[in-house]
Amino acid sequence: MTKFMNQKNEIINKLRGSGLRPTKQRILIAKNLFDNNKTFHFTVETLNRKINKSGNEKISLATIYNTVEAFTNAGYLKEILTSKNKSYYDTNIKSHHHFYDEGSKELTDINYNQIKLSKVPIPPKGKKIKNLEVVIRIQK
Amino acid sequence: MTKFMNQKNEIINKLRGSGLRPTKQRILIAKNLFDNNKTFHFTVETLNRKINKSGNEKISLATIYNTVEAFTNAGYLKEILTSKNKSYYDTNIKSHHHFYDEGSKELTDINYNQIKLSKVPIPPKGKKIKNLEVVIRIQK
């Protein structure tokens, strides 16, 4: 009970902190994304299914799109690099890496400390490195 | 003259070697992709524009799609990992890395020896590493 209250307040503060008005839609979406201890990958389609089944109140697809974009801009989500023509998101925003299985087209996280780089290039003039990701393509 | 003949024959052999019948469309597309010394990035849209302007005979968009897919499957092209919802291809099929500029959304090649890894994870059981790519996101 108190636990749930705290969790909701945390979400509300998080949203306010990024200038996002804490609407009931955004709170519900945030619960679905950040509620659990586990991070995961999703697409707008899978998130929409997850939210719009379970006894939940319905949220329109347009709002799911808008909210995922807003959360990404706020830094709560990270868009994943793939070779598909659909957007994939990761609730794990820490620097980390991926295995990309070309057979199943599945992405799996690789922990940050599982990969070490001993040489990194200098970025082009006027630019700085924001993030570095390694994708390891695997197959049978 | 002879030079051009050789080049065309090379392309024909390359196609035959992958079980692709050397049609005039495939040969023309291959010339546009593999003709020069430089490798480059492209989308179906940019390739289509390149081919269907210059006095060339016209090739249908569907054929460009089919051919790019066939060339990718044959290993002549590599699909680039991005966070866009459009396919990007690279005529450089050697292992190499990219800068991804989040502002301009431009990809630039990083030479293979500009990056060194000192630790790489073991792939999941039954799988082996096919390729490893580093994407460095840069910004102002």
Next chain:
DNA sequence: TATCTAGTTTATAATAATTCTAAACTAGAA
């Protein structure tokens, strides 16, 4: 507490990238 308004949500239309379809064409074997 009631009012007001900028920000938000929504259904739906529009757009963009890609894939499908099935009829016409062609490389090259026989």
Next chain:
DNA sequence: TTCTAGTTTAGAATTATTATAAACTAGATA
């Protein structure tokens, strides 16, 4: 030269995403 499996093509269909504009609401203000 004939034949046919493989290929090309225009256009329709599909899929993911973005735009539109009317209705709704959080929360500041009176």
